[in-house]
Amino acid sequence: MIQLVRGFKDILPPETSVWQYIENTAKTHFENFGFREMRPPVLEQAALFQRSIGEHTDIVEKEMYTFAGSRDTLLTLRPEATASVVRAYIQHKLYAADPVAKFYTIGPMFRKERPQKGRYRQFQQINAEVFGVDAPYLDAQLIFMLMTFFARLSVSGLQVHLNSLGCPQCRPAFKESLSHMLSAQSDKLCADCLRRLEKNPLRVLDCKVPGCRKVVAEAPSMLDYLCRSCQVHFDAVKSALEGMAVPYEIDPWLVRGLDYYTRTAFEIQTAELGAQNAVAGGGRYDNLVEMLGGPSQPAIGFAVGLDRLADLVMAKFPPAEPGPEVFFLPMGEAAMEMTAHWASLLADAGVRTEVDFSGRSLKALMRRADRMGAQNVLMIGDQEIADRAVVLRNMKTRDQVQVPLDALVENVKAHLEKPNVA
RNA sequence: GUGGGUGUAGCUCAGUUGGCAGAGCACCAGGUUGUGGCCCUGGGGGUCAUGGGUUCAAGUCCCAUCACUCACCCCA
Numbered sequence: 466m467i468q469l470v471r472g473f474k475d476i477l478p479p480e481t482s483v484w485q486y487i488e489n490t491a492k493t494h495f496e497n498f499g500f501r502e503m504r505p506p507v508l509e510q511a512a513l514f515q516r517s518i519g520e521h522t523d524i525v526e527k528e529m530y531t532f533a534g535s536r537d538t539l540l541t542l543r544p545e546a547t548a549s550v551v552r553a554y555i556q557h558k559l560y561a562a563d564p565v566a567k568f569y570t571i572g573p574m575f576r577k578e579r580p581q582k583g584r585y586r587q588f589q590q591i592n593a594e595v596f597g598v599d600a601p602y603l604d605a606q607l608i609f610m611l612m613t614f615f616a617r618l619s620v621s622g623l624q625v626h627l628n629s630l631g632c633p634q635c636r637p638a639f640k641e642s643l644s645h646m647l648s649a650q651s652d653k654l655c656a657d658c659l660r661r662l663e664k665n666p667l668r669v670l671d672c673k674v675p676g677c678r679k680v681v682a683e684a685p686s687m688l689d690y691l692c693r694s695c696q697v698h699f700d701a702v703k704s705a706l707e708g709m710a711v712p713y714e715i716d717p718w719l720v721r722g723l724d725y726y727t728r729t730a731f732e733i734q735t736a737e738l739g740a741q742n743a744v745a746g747g748g749r750y751d752n753l754v755e756m757l758g759g760p761s762q763p764a765i766g767f768a769v770g771l772d773r774l775a776d777l778v779m780a781k782f783p784p785a786e787p788g789p790e791v792f793f794l795p796m797g798e799a800a801m802e803m804t805a806h807w808a809s810l811l812a813d814a815g816v817r818t819e820v821d822f823s824g825r826s827l828k829a830l831m832r833r834a835d836r837m838g839a840q841n842v843l844m845i846g847d848q849e850i851a852d853r854a855v856v857l858r859n860m861k862t863r864d865q866v867q868v869p870l871d872a873l874v875e876n877v878k879a880h881l882e883k884p885n886v887a
Numbered sequence: 888g889u890g891g892g893u894g895u896a897g898c899u900c901a902g903u904u905g906g907c908a909g910a911g912c913a914c915c916a917g918g919u920u921g922u923g924g925c926c927c928u929g930g931g932g933g934u935c936a937u938g939g940g941u942u943c944a945a946g947u948c949c950c951a952u953c954a955c956u957c958a959c960c961c962c963a
Contacts, residue, residue, distance in 0.1 A: 523961050722962055770963030827921045835923035
């Protein structure tokens with residue numbers, strides 16, 4: 466048989482109800498903060514990601530699903546959402562009327578990595594992006610929005626990790642002094658870090674190999690190299706967070722994997738997901754809009770990993786099937802036709818309805834209704850048709866009443882609304 | 888891309904030195920000719936991941952492949 470492709474997954478009910486719950490909560494929450502939904506496509510020109518994420522990042526080097534499009538263009542299934550949102554912001558000149566714009570997106574991303582717990586080749590993210598605001602208070606507000614979002618979902622045990630990556634004015638000096646220091650200690654670094662040292666020395670900072678950590682512990686911190694305006698910005702973010710009572714941890718070794726980040730970088734981490742501890746991550750990318758051919762506008766955003774978040778929510782609240790409010794049990798052909806009619810009308814009238822057309826014994830139908838968690842069953846057989854009244858049974862209290870067949874929908878609804886005297 | 892672990896019924900898993908393919912749960916039917924849960928009885932279900940090899944004989948041993956999984960790398 467044909468199986469689903471490696472690293473991809475089916476999300477089945479009842480788990481889908483958890484996803485719907487998370488997505489709906491995110492939508493209302495983010496919209497309360499002034500965000501509106503944007504839905505960019507999942508396919509973009511490869512060049513978009515090469516230019517935004519960075520040519521020498523792992524994502525671009527080996528993790529993108531890229532294939533030939535028409536003519537000479539290479540197409541890529543998006544490995545992240547920010548580049549698309551920025552592209553749309555520029556392409557549709559969304560900055561023209563008002564450079565300040567806030568968007569969120571929900572959808573799948575694709576990265577060809579080796580799958581493991583909390584990491585899939587297609588994974589779902591909720592992204593939020595803000596353009597045209599450089600105020601540090603916005604940075605803090607975004608983190609606040611994230612943490613209250615998690616709180617709404619009753620997800621706890623999360624830590625905010627915060628860092629500043631500086632800007633093109635101050636980062637080069639730091640980079641230079643870092644690589645200088647690391648080169649001097651290169652004999653103590655792991656093979657991966659020696660490679661990083663060449664390509665992107667910042668990445669050495671978050672290496673987990675003990676030997677490297679030891680070296681890194683004495684490495685200079687970006688925070689010591691911040692220029693005056695970056696320092697002012699970072700201080701304002703911190704004090705705004707304190708003002709909003711959002712606990713955070715300064716993490717000078719927090720490095721983000723994408724090249725475009727500047728200044729504020731943050732990650733929301735949990736200890737409950739094994740090696741993949743980041744539930745959300747984001748930061749400023751003040752130069753990306755201009756880099757991609759747009760006006761010079763500051764921007765900031767974050768991504769929430771929905772697969773990981775769903776794991777956290779489900780660990781706390783295992784999903785459950787709701788069960789129909791009324792389960793129709795027809796006995797006989799005449800009853801089935803009548804049931805198709807009335808059950809459809811009842812469902813259309815807003816009552817969660819289920820039917821069993823299998824024609825099996827009443828005992829079998831009852832067992833199935835019970836197993837599915839039906840609150841009530843509605844029995845129709847020859848006797849009920851003759852009486853012009855069906856039997857409605859409350860599965861919990863085992864009370865049975867007769868409900869007139871005429872105006873059945875209204876009668877059943879009226880009965881359901883009666884308070885149960887269990 | 889690298890390393891470890893695991894693949895037997897729908898699910899969770901037993902399966903001894905190589906010797907008839909098993910259990911629990913779930914499902915179906917009956918016990919109750921029109922009433923669920925508990926109980927009793929019976930039943931249906933298997934390419935033992937796939938392909939080769941060794942052997943009189945392979946779920947079991949060997950090789951390869953695939954998948955799942957955890958970790959590294961990296962990231963959400």
